[in-house]
Amino acid sequence: MDISQIMQTDAQCYMNTFGKRTPIAFTHGTGACLFDTRGKKYTDFLAGIAVNCLGYGDKRLADAISRQASELLHCSNIFYIEQQALLAQKLFDLSGGYKAFFCNSGAEANEGAFKLARKYFYKRGENRYEIISAKNSFHGRTLATVAATGQEKYQKPYSPLPEGFINVEFNSREAIMGAVTDRTAAIIVETIQGEGGVLPCSAEYLQFLRELCDQEGILLIIDEVQTGIFRTGCAFSFEKYCIKPDIFTLAKGLGGGVPIGAVMALPDIADAFEPGDHGTTFGGNPLACAAANYVLSTLTSDGFIKRIEHASALLLSLLGGLKEKYAVIKDVRGAGLLIGVELDPAINGKAFVSSALDKGFIINCAGHNTIRLAPPFVIADEDIYGLTGCMDEILSGLTA
Ligand SMILES: *Cc1c(COP(=O)(O)O)cnc(C)c1O
Numbered sequence: 001m002d003i004s005q006i007m008q009t010d011a012q013c014y015m016n017t018f019g020k021r022t023p024i025a026f027t028h029g030t031g032a033c034l035f036d037t038r039g040k041k042y043t044d045f046l047a048g049i050a051v052n053c054l055g056y057g058d059k060r061l062a063d064a065i066s067r068q069a070s071e072l073l074h075c076s077n078i079f080y081i082e083q084q085a086l087l088a089q090k091l092f093d094l095s096g097g098y099k100a101f102f103c104n105s106g107a108e109a110n111e112g113a114f115k116l117a118r119k120y121f122y123k124r125g126e127n128r129y130e131i132i133s134a135k136n137s138f139h140g141r142t143l144a145t146v147a148a149t150g151q152e153k154y155q156k157p158y159s160p161l162p163e164g165f166i167n168v169e170f171n172s173r174e175a176i177m178g179a180v181t182d183r184t185a186a187i188i189v190e191t192i193q194g195e196g197g198v199l200p201c202s203a204e205y206l207q208f209l210r211e212l213c214d215q216e217g218i219l220l221i222i223d224e225v226q227t228g229i230f231r232t233g234c235a236f237s238f239e240k241y242c243i244k245p246d247i248f249t250l251a252k253g254l255g256g257g258v259p260i261g262a263v264m265a266l267p268d269i270a271d272a273f274e275p276g277d278h279g280t281t282f283g284g285n286p287l288a289c290a291a292a293n294y295v296l297s298t299l300t301s302d303g304f305i306k307r308i309e310h311a312s313a314l315l316l317s318l319l320g321g322l323k324e325k326y327a328v329i330k331d332v333r334g335a336g337l338l339i340g341v342e343l344d345p346a347i348n349g350k351a352f353v354s355s356a357l358d359k360g361f362i363i364n365c366a367g368h369n370t371i372r373l374a375p376p377f378v379i380a381d382e383d384i385y386g387l388t389g390c391m392d393e394i395l396s397g398l399t400a
Contacts, residue, residue, distance in 0.1 A: 001037075002037055003023060003024065003025055003036075003037050003038065006025050006037070007023060022354075022357065024036045024037075024357070025037050026042075028056065028057065029044070029055070029056025029057055030055075030056055030057040031055045031056065031057070031376070031378050031380070032044050032045075032055050032056075032375055032376045032378055032379045032380065032383055033056070034056060034362065040360070041360060042357070042360050042361065042362050043360060043361050043362070043383045043386055043387065044362045044375060044376060045361060045362055045363045045373045045374070045375040045379070045383075045387055046362045046363060046364050046372070046373075046374055046375070047374050047375055047376045048257065049226075049252065049364070049374065050194065050226050050231055050252045050253055050338065050374040051252045051253060051256075051257055052256065052257045052376050053229060053230065053231070053253040053256055053295065053299070053376060053377050054256045054257075054295060054298060054376060054377065054378060055376035055377075055378040055379075056376075058256070060294065060298075061256055061257075061291065061294050061295070061298075064290050064291060064293070064294040065258065065287065065290060065291050065294075067290070068083065068286055068287050068290035068291075069287060071286075072286045073285070073286065073287050074282070074285045074286065074287070075285065075286055076281070077279065077280065077281075077283070077284065081284060081285070081286055081289065082286075083286045083289035083290045083293060084102060084284040084285075084286070084289045086289070086293055087100070087102070087284075087289045087292050087293050087296070088100040088102075090293065090296045090297075090300075091250075091262065091264060091296075094235045094236075094296070094300070095235070095236060095248075095264060096244075097266065097267065098248070098264040098265060098266060098267075098270075099264070099265055099266075099267055099270035100262050100263070100264055101262065101263040101265075101270075101273070101278065101283070101284075102260060102261070102262050102280070102283045102284030102288070102289065103260075103261040103262070103263065103280050103283040103284075104259050104260065104261055104280070104282050104283055104288075105140070105251055105259060105261050106139075106140055106223075106225035106226075106249065106251035106252060106261055107139070107140025107141055107142045107145045108140075108142070108251075108261050108280075108283070109225060109249035109250060109251050109261035109262055109263050110139045110140050110144075110145045110148065110188070110221075110223060110225070110249050111140070111142055111144050111145060112249070112263035112278060113186075113188070113221050113247045113248075113249050113263050113265075114131055114148070114186070114188075114221075115277075115278055116247060116263060116265060116269065116270070116272060116273055116278070117131065117185045117186040117219045117221065117247065118185055119272045119273060119277055119278075120185070120219065120269055120272035121185050122272075123272050123274075127182075127183065128182070128183055128184060128185040128218065129164045129183060129185050130164045130165070130166060130181070130183045130184045130185055131148060131164060131165050131166070131185060131186050131187075131188060131221075132165075132166045132167075132168060132176065132179050132180065132184060132186070132187045132188070133148040133149070133150055133165065133166070133167055133168075133187070133188045133189070134150055134167065134168060134169070134170035134171075134189055134190070134193070135150035135151075135167050135168065135169055135170055136150055136151060136170055136193055136196040136197075136199070136367060137149055137150045137151070137167070137170070137188075137189070137190055137193055137196060137223075138151070138190070138193065138194065138195035138196060139188065139223055139225075140225075141154070143158060143161060143162055144161075144162045144165070146158060146161060147161040147162050147165035148165050148167075148188060150167030150168075150170075151196075164183075164185075166179050170189075170193065170196075170201070171201060171202055171205045172205075173205065173208055176209065176212065177212070180212065180216055180218070184216065184218050185218060185219060186218055186219040186220070186221050186246075186247070187209055187212075187213060187218065187219075187220055187221065188221040188222075189201060189206070189209060189220075189221070189222060189223065190222070190223045190226070190227065191206065191222060191224070191227050191232070191237040191238060191240075191241065192226070192227050192232065192237065192334060192335065192338060193367070194226035194227070194338065194366065194372070194374075195226075195366055195367060196366065196367040196368070197340060197342070197366045197367035197368030197369075197370040197372075198333055198334045198338060198339065198340025198366060198370055198372055199333075199340070199367075199368065200333060200334070200335070201241075203240075203241050206238075206241045206243060207241065207242075207243055210243040210244075210245075213246070219246040219247060219269065220243075220245045220246050220247075221245060221246065221247045221248065221249070222236075222237075222245040222247075222248040222249075223248070223249050224236050224237060224238070224248045224249060224250050225249055225250060225251045225252055225261070226252055226338065226374075227335075227338060228248070228249075228250045228252075228253065228254070229250060229252070229253035229254050229295070229296075229299065230253070230299050230304075230305065230308060230336070230377065231252075231253055231336055231337060231338050231374065232334075232335035232336035232337075232338055233305065233312060233335060233336030233337075234305075234336075235299075235300075236248060236250075237335065240335070244266075246265065246266055246269050247263065247264065247265045247266075247269060248264050249261065249262065249263055249264070250262040250264065253295070254292050254295065254296075255288050255291045255292045255295060256291055256292070256294070256295040257291075258287065258288050258291035258292070259288060260283075260284075260288035260289070260291070260292050261283075299377070304377070307377065307378075308336055308337055308377050309336075311337060311375070311377070311379050311381075311384060312335070312336050312337055312339070314381060314384050315337070315339060315373065315384050315387075315388070316332065316339065318384065318385070318388040319332045319339065319341055319388060319391075320332055321388075322341075322388060322391060322392060322395065323341075325392070325395075326395045326399060327344070328343055328344040328346070328347050328395065328398070328399060329341060329342070329343065329344075329395075330342040330343065330344055331370075334373075337373070337374060337375055337377060337379070338372075338373075338374050339372075339373040339374075340366065340368075340370040340371065340372055340373075341370065341371040341373070341391075342368055342369060342370045342371075343369045343370070343371065344369075345369055347369065347398060349365035349369045349370070349371065350365055352365070352371065352394060352398075353365050353371070355394045355397075356387075356390055356391070356394065359390045359393070359394075360390075361386070361387050361390050363387070371391075373387075
C-alpha cells in the first residue's frame with residue numbers, strides 16, 4: 001500500500017486514539033536509519049520512543065528471534081520456560097539480586113508492581129494500600145496506571161479511577177511528607193520524567209525518598225520503563241543515585257522492539273506474591289525472552305557502554321554549543337541517550353519536530369516544549385553531527 005491508502009484504511013478501521021499521525025509509514029531500516037514507503041531515508045533519534053535500542057536490521061537479533069520462532073513461540077506458564085529462566089538470571093545478576101516477573105508492556109509492569117506492593121502489606125496484616133506518585137509523571141494507560149500518572153488530561157475521562165492513588169508535586173520533600181500516612185504502601189517515581197519533558201529527579205530528592213521509605217516502612221518503586229536497559233548509560237538509572245528501590249519496572253528497551261515488560265523486586269518483597277496471586281498468558285513467552293536475552297547479551301558485551309557514553313558526551317557537547325548560540329534553547333538535560341532540549345515557549349515544538357522530519361531526522365516533542373532525543377545506541381558520530389547541524393539550521397531560520 002502507498003501512504004495515502006494506509007491513511008485511508010486507518011481512518012476507516014482503526015480507533016482514532018493517535019489522532020492525526022505523522023503522514024509517514026516506515027518499511028524497514030538499518031542501524032539508526034529508517035526508510036519510508038516513498039523510499040525517503042531518515043536518521044532516527046527517537047527509536048520508537050526509547051524501544052529500538054539496537055536500531056534496525058540487526059541480523060543477529062533477527063536470527064535469535066527467528067530461531068526461537070521456528071522452535072517454540074509460545075508456551076503456557078504452567079510449564080517451565082528455558083528462555084524465561086535465562087532472562088530472569090541475567091536480570092538477577094545485572095541488578096544484584098532482584099527477582100523478575102515478566103509481562104508485555106510498561107503499564108502492565110507498573111500494575112504488577114502496585115499489586116505486589118499491596119500484597120506485601122496485605123500478607124503482613126497491615127492496612128497499607130495507597131500509592132503516591134508524582135505530578136507530570138507517566139506510568140501507563142491502564143486504569144490503575146492512569147490513576148498513578150499525575151496528568152489530569154489522561155485521568156479526566158475515566159473517572160471513577162481505582163482508589164488509593166495520590167499525585168504530589170515532583171521533587172518536593174514537603175509535598176511527599178504531607179502525603180505519606182499510615183495507609184501508604186509505596187511511592188513510585190521516575191528518575192527522569194520522560195514523557196513529562198525529560199525532567200530529572202534530583203539526587204537529594206531520590207535519596208530522601210529512600211530514607212523516608214525506610215523510616216516509614218513503605219516501599220520505593222522506581223519506574224525504569226523508559227530509563228532502564230542502559231538508556232541513561234547504566235543498566236538501571238537508579239544505580240547513578242547510589243540507592244536501591246524495593247521494586248522497579250522495565251519494558252521499552254528490554255526486547256529491542258519485541259514487546260516485553262518486567263516487574264523486578266528484592267527477594268523478600270517478591271516473595272509476597274504466592275502461587276495464584278498474579279499471572280499472565282503471554283508474559284515471559286519464549287519469543288520475547290529470546291529477544292531480550294540477545295539484547296542484554298549485546299548491551300553487556302565489551303565496549304557497548306563506552307559506545308553509549310561516547311555518543312552521549314558528543315551529543316550533549318554539541319547541544320551545549322547550540323544552547324550558547326541560541327537563547328531560545330532554555331535547557332539541555334538528561335543522561336546517557338535520553339536527552340531533552342527545552343525550547344522557549346514562543347517556539348512551536350511540534351513545528352520544530354516536523355521541520356526536522358522534512359530534513360530527514362526523527363525527533364519528538366515531550367512535555368514542557370522539550371525536544372526528546374532517545375536514539376538507538378548504535379547511533380554514529382556523523383548522525384549526531386547531522387542532527388545538531390539540522391537543529392542549527394532550523395533555529396537560525398526561526399530566529400533570523
Ligand atoms: C512508556 C512508559 C510507560 C508505559 O509503557 P507501555 O509499554 O506503553 O505500557 C510507563 N512508564 C514510563 C516511564 C514510560 O515511559
